[in-house]
Amino acid sequence: MIALSGIHKAFGPNRVLRGVDLVVPKGESMVIIGGSGTGKSVLLKCILGLVRPDAGTIEVAGEDVTRADRDAFLSRFGMLFQGAALFDSLTVWQNVAFRLLRGPGKRPKAEAREIAIDKLRRVGLRAEVADLFPAELSGGMQKRVGLARAIAANPEIIFFDEPTTGLDPIMAGVINELIREIVVEMGATAMTITHDMTSVRAIADDVAMLHDGIIQWSGPVAEMDAAPDPYLQQFIHGRAEGPIPAVR
């Protein structure tokens, strides 16, 4: 479904990605792990076209993303941002229905609102939340609204950028469960970036570890604990000592 080949990206002298090769099969949930500043978010943004890679090719369903029709390409995606990235000036339901109120898939306002409320219910929020503004919600509720917005147009591919960052363990567990349920239910291909190992075990079918600009290890989540890779083992067990320097 998603195939990355030889992706390079540098910001000035800082070479963040140094040849990333990765394949995410259709309907699979791939989780990318790695330390802070290793380029996980940059990789997602490269796929979405928010950042242009210096070299390499990115294909989605066999189509080179640089040659694809931009609107049609983006209409296949949903994304949950790290801070939810809800639009402050719009109410919760208008945020969720943003795509349904504009562009080629535009629906009548009443229908879009109905769909938004339905999606809010799906992520465990009551209909009364629909008319509130994002600033009136807690961090966990904002993440759920972000999740509802990501799935509002039933996308084929969903990206989750640090979905549990800043949440308490219970709320993080709720979000992890929701992500897993929704991905299975919709049959979507999912790509999640996180350094929360609880999230990895809850969400992933496959795991890829990004370190030093390349995919250091990748494989099924069931094989992760037994893998001999020292970088992976240091990361998943949170050890200060190992091949990854503690001070970066």
Next chain:
Amino acid sequence: MRAATILARVGRAVLAILAATGRTTRFAAETLSHLVRPPFYWHEFGAALITIGWLSLPVVGMTALFTGGALALQIYAGGARFSAEAVVPSIVAIGMTRELGPVLGGLMVAARVASSVAAEIGTMKVTEQIDALVTLSTNPMKYLTVPRVLAATLALPVLVGVGDVIGIMGGYLVGVTQLGFNHAAYLTNTVEFLEFWDVGSGIVKGAVFGFIVALMGCYYGMNSERGAQGVGRATKSAVVAAAVLILAANYVLTGLFFSA
């Protein structure tokens, strides 16, 4: 060696100015190109029209009122030196419509609007809301920049027109209550002296200043760096750039409209 260092610094500064000018010009050209290509977000345009136009009315009105009053006092005092006090109504009118109405209106709107637009868009950028717009198949230039730039370009001429009237009324109030002018004679002098182009040139200036104000707010907001400091810097730069460009554009336009 020292001369070479100074030369290098000057060269770097000139290059930086040229690069900034190029980026701003490119941003302006991009904005104009999106202005004539669908989709157009009418709801965002309406909201911007209210925020930029309607809500700026009090500040522009107060500025014009006090400026008109002060202008009347100054012209009266200056005119008294050569027994020309009678020119107060006509000079207040021409001063307000040609210069002070558009320039002070533009500067006040720059302070109010360029800062808020830059802060709003800058915050959207650092909180990834602009990236979210892109992932929702919405072009940020069309959704954020075009409605604000168009609203400011259309609203500022109206604000200038209203400011002209209020400014002239400020001069009238001072003239009648403090300087001993006959109220009917003051108004007659004003109306008979003004020509269409006195008002029209100010209105055209208003449109140009409105374009500049919103463009600077959007440009610096879109290019805001990360964090609160980045947004703060973008806000400050937007107001400074808008104010300087308004004054420069005013000089150019005045030369264009009124040089012999």
